[in-house]
Amino acid sequence: MTHSSLLPDPAVLVLEDGTIVRGSAYGARGARLGEVVFATGMTGYQETLTDPSYAGQIVVQTAPHIGNTGANAADMESARIWVRGYAVREASRIASSHRSEQTLDELLETHDVVGISDIDTRMITRILREYGSMRGGVFSGKALEATDAELLTQVREAPAMSGASFLDEVTIAQPVVIEPDGEPIGSVAALDLGIKGATPRQLVQRGLRVHLLPASTTLEELLALHPDAVFYSNGPGDPATADHQVAVLRGVLDAGLPFFGICFGNQLLGRALGFGTYKLRFGHRGVNQPVMDRETGAVQITAQNHGFAVDVPLDGEHVAPHADGRYGRVVVSHVGLNDDVVEGIRCLDIPAFSVQFHPEAASGPHDATDLFDRFVDMIGAQRVAEQKES
Helix, strand or coil: CCHHHHCCCEEEEEECCCCEEEEEEEEECCEEEEEEEEECCCCCHHHHHCCHHHCCEEEEECCCEECCCCECHHHCCCCCCCCCEEECCEECCCCCCCCCCECHHHHHHHCCCEEEECCCHHHHHHHHHHHCCEEEEEEEHHHHHCCHHHHHHHHHHCCCCCCCCCHHHHCCCCCEEECCCCCCCEEEEEECCCCCCHHHHHHHHCCEEEEEECCCCCHHHHHCCCCCEEEECCCCCCHHHCHHHHHHHHHHHHCCCCEEEECHHHHHHHHHHCCEEEEEEEEEEEEEEEEEECCCCCEEEEEEEEEEEEECCCCCCEECCHHHHCCCEEEEEEEECCCCCEEEEEECCCCEEEECCECCCCCCCCCCCHHHHHHHHHHHHHHHHHHHHC
8 A cells, every 4th residue: 555545535625705724535525515603512523413503504613623432323413414514623533432333434424424624623713703604615525626716616606694594404394292201291382493302302301292393384283282382493594584483483472372492493582572683793603602591690501503693682671572562571581691692582471481592402511401491380380370360
C-alpha cells in the first residue's frame, strides 16, 4: 500500500460569503446545501444529528473532538439523521464505549449525510457569530470536480432559511396513540411539528395518553379526540410559514383547552396571541444555555435549538394583540441570560404557556423537566374548574 492511498479523501466547506475551508471527507460523499449553524454542546452529538429541528441545516460542532463514544440505536431522537451536512474539527478514529454499535462515521454514511473533518471549526464559529448564520455547502467525492467558483454559485443559489417550511417533511404521516404504563390520568393531543422521541416519554411517564398527530391535522379532527390538553412540539423552519398550525392553535385557545408548547410551539403560541417572530443572528444551539425563570428567579441550564424567536416586550403584562385582546394578558416567563431573548411566555387569563428551550432534552441538562409537571397540574386545575361550573 502506497503512502498516498492512506490519505483521506478531500472535502470542502463553502460559505455564501466566499469563505472556503478544505478538510477531509467524513461520512457519505457528495454535495449538501443548507443553512450553516454552530452547536455548542460538548456531549449529545447523536441527539443533535437526529433532532428534526435541524432539518435543512449544516451543523458545525464547536467541541473539538466528535465521535468518541460511537453511535447506538438507543440514543436516536428520531428514526433518522436530519442534518444535511456535518462539520467537525477532529473525528475520533475509534469508538470507545460499551454502548457503541457503530462508529459515527458509519452512521453518517448509512444516513447519506455528507460531512467534513479536519477543519478549524472555531474559525467558522467566529464567522457565524460575527456575520450570522448563512447558506453553505459541504462537498466531497465527484462534487469536487466543480471549480470553487461553481461551488460558491451553488451555495448562493440555494434557498434561505427565512420563509422555509419543513413541516411536511418532518411530521408523521398518520396519527399514533401512545399509552402510559398505568391508568391514564388524562389525554393530550400532541401536534408533531418535528417532535423528538423524549417528549412523548415525558408525557406518558406522567400518566398522559398521547395522541400524536400530523402537522396538517385540522381543528375539527383534533377536537374530535376530546383531549384534556394540547401540546405543540419543537420543529424546524420559519414560524411565519405555519399559518395553518397557528389557526388551529387559536381554535384550541378559544375552546379553553390547556396548552403547552416547546420551541417551534413557543413561536406559534406567540403568533396565535398576535405577536411577531424574527430570525436571530446566529441562533441558540447547544446544551449549555442559561435561562432565568422570572417567576422564581431560578437560573436553569437548558438545551436549545432555534434560529427564530418571539417578539414580546420583556417587562410587564401585555394584552395579547390578536382579536382585540380576547386571550387576555401575557407575560414573558423565561429570558435568556446571554442576550435577553424571550425564552418562554405565559398567559395569565387562559391556561396556556410555552418555552423556547427543550426541557425534554435526552442528552441533558434536565433542569427544567418540571415544566411537564406544571402542564399536568394545569390539566388537573382545568378539570376541577370545569366540575365546579357544571
